[in-house]
Amino acid sequence: MDNQHQKISGYRDLSQVEIDLMNKIKGVAATVGELLNGMSYGNPSGGEAPEGVADARWFAIAKTDLQKGFMALVRSVAKPTTF
Numbered sequence: 001m002d003n004q005h006q007k008i009s010g011y012r013d014l015s016q017v018e019i020d021l022m023n024k025i026k027g028v029a030a031t032v033g034e035l036l037n038g039m040s041y042g043n044p045s046g047g048e049a050p051e052g053v054a055d056a057r058w059f060a061i062a063k064t065d066l067q068k069g070f071m072a073l074v075r076s077v078a079k080p081t082t083f
Helices: 016-039 056-078
Strands: none
Touching: 016 056
């Protein structure tokens, strides 16, 4: 369904420049996600860095902070009107 966002409180129409920028951000985020997934390759849980490659605690912190950073960057472009 087109324009579903118009039925959700706090969403607005984006300009083509905003759409292109958000897609670029999401593309970079996907690349970073692939890096993180590659680091966790071979770990049965897939969620943490395998032993010897990276410190699991710092890996988890980095993953969370990067996810939050990309989310904040997308919100900076989308400018939602709600909390």
